[in-house]
Amino acid sequence: MSDSLTSSLGGITLSFYGAGSMAEAILRGLIETRLTTPKNISVLNRQNTDRLLQLEQQYGVVPAATEGLRHEALASADIIILGMKPKDSANAILAMKPFIRPEQLIVSAIAGLSIATIQQLLGNKQPIVRTMPNTSSTIGLGATGISFSNSVTAGQREMTLAIFGAIGMTAVVEEPLIEAVNGVSGSGPAYVYYLMEAMINAGVQLGLSPDAAKELTVQTVRGAAEMVSATGENPGDLRRKVTSPNGTTQAAIETLDQFAFQEAVNKAILRCAERAREMGEAIRAEAVNA
Ligand SMILES: NC(=O)C1=CN([C@@H]2O[C@H](COP(=O)(O)OP(=O)(O)OC[C@H]3O[C@@H](n4cnc5c(N)ncnc54)[C@H](OP(=O)(O)O)[C@@H]3O)[C@@H](O)[C@H]2O)C=CC1
Numbered sequence: 070m071s072d073s074l075t076s077s078l079g080g081i082t083l084s085f086y087g088a089g090s091m092a093e094a095i096l097r098g099l100i101e102t103r104l105t106t107p108k109n110i111s112v113l114n115r116q117n118t119d120r121l122l123q124l125e126q127q128y129g130v131v132p133a134a135t136e137g138l139r140h141e142a143l144a145s146a147d148i149i150i151l152g153m154k155p156k157d158s159a160n161a162i163l164a165m166k167p168f169i170r171p172e173q174l175i176v177s178a179i180a181g182l183s184i185a186t187i188q189q190l191l192g193n194k195q196p197i198v199r200t201m202p203n204t205s206s207t208i209g210l211g212a213t214g215i216s217f218s219n220s221v222t223a224g225q226r227e228m229t230l231a232i233f234g235a236i237g238m239t240a241v242v243e244e245p246l247i248e249a250v251n252g253v254s255g256s257g258p259a260y261v262y263y264l265m266e267a268m269i270n271a272g273v274q275l276g277l278s279p280d281a282a283k284e285l286t287v288q289t290v291r292g293a294a295e296m297v298s299a300t301g302e303n304p305g306d307l308r309r310k311v312t313s314p315n316g317t318t319q320a321a322i323e324t325l326d327q328f329a330f331q332e333a334v335n336k337a338i339l340r341c342a343e344r345a346r347e348m349g350e351a352i353r354a355e356a357v358n359a
C-alpha cells in the first residue's frame with residue numbers, strides 16, 4: 070500500500086448513497102482518523118433531508134438533498150458506497166444507473182447483495198467491492214470482510230483497504246464467505262450487546278446499582294477481548310484459567326451448558342448467514358425481473 074494512501078485519500082471523493090447508521094459509522098471513522106476531509110464526502114438518501122442536514126452539522130459532510138444534487142454527487146464521486154437496506158437496494162441501484170460512469174468504484178455494505186446482482190442491475194462489469202463491515206467502525210475498531218469483483222483495479226483495491234483499514238481490521242475473503250463474516254462480525258456486536266444486557270440485568274438483580282453493573286460489565290468485556298488479543302491465547306484456554314475446579318465460574322458455565330449456550334450461539338450465527346443468503350436471493354430475483 071502506498072504511503073499517500075495510508076495517510077490520506079487525497080482528493081478522492083466518496084458518496085454515501087444511503088445515509089443511515091452504517092454509513093455514519095464508516096464516515097465518522099474516516100473523518101476521525103483523518104483519512105479524508107468531510108468536504109470530500111457527500112451523503113444521499115431517499116427522502117429524509119433532516120438526516121442529511123444532521124450529518125452535515127455533526128461531521129461537515131456535504132448533503133445532496135435535491136434531485137439535482139443527488140445526480141451530481143453520484144456522477145462525480147470516485148467511490149459510491151451503497152448503504153441502504155437490502156429491500157431498497159435493487160430500486161436504488163436502478164435509479165443511479167443513468168448517472169454513473171463505468172470506472173467508478175461501487176462499494177456495497179448491503180447484507181446478502183451479491184456482486185453478480187449489482188452488475189446485473191447495472192448491466193455491465195462495473196468494479197464492485199462487496200463488504201460486510203460492522204458498527205464498531207465508528208470508533209476505529211470495526212471488522213470488515215471484503216470481496217472484489219474481477220474488474221476492480223489494483224489502485225481501487227488499495228483505496229478500499231485504506232478506507233476500511235482506517236476504521237478497523239479487514240479480512241479479504243472469497244465472496245461466498247461474506248455471509249460467514251456477516252454471521253460472525255457484521256451482526257456480531259449485537260450478540261455481544263445482548264450478552265452485556267443479560268450481565269447487567271443479573272448484576273442489578275443481585276443488588277448492584279445499574280451504573281455499577283454496567284461499568285463492571287463493560288470493563289469485563291473490554292478486558293476479555295483485549296486479553297485474547299494481547300496474549301494470543303485461545304479463548305478456551307483463557308476461560309479455563311478463570312475456571313477453578315468446583316468453584317464459582319464452573320458453577321456458572323455448567324448453568325450456561327444446561328441452557329446449551331454454545332449451541333445457541335452456533336445456531337444463531339449459522340441462521341444469520343442463512344438469512345443473508347435468503348435476502349440476497351430475494352434481491353437477485355428482483356434484479357432478474359427488473
Ligand atoms: N447496521 C449495521 O450494523 C450494519 C448494516 N449493514 C448493512 O448496511 C445497510 C444499511 O443499514 P443501516 O445503516 O442499519 O440502515 P438505515 O435504515 O439506518 O439507513 C438506510 C439508509 O438508506 C436510505 N435509503 C433507502 N432507500 C434509498 C434509496 N432508494 N435511495 C437512496 N437512499 C435510500 C435511507 O434513507 P431514508 O431515511 O430517506 O429512507 C437511509 O438513509 C444494510 O443493507 C445493512 O445490511 C452492514 C453491516 C452492519
Ligand SMILES: O=C(O)[C@@H]1CCC=N1
Nearest residue numbers: 179180251255256257
Ligand atoms: O441486521 C442486519 O441485517 C445488518 C447486517 C449486519 C448487521 N446488521
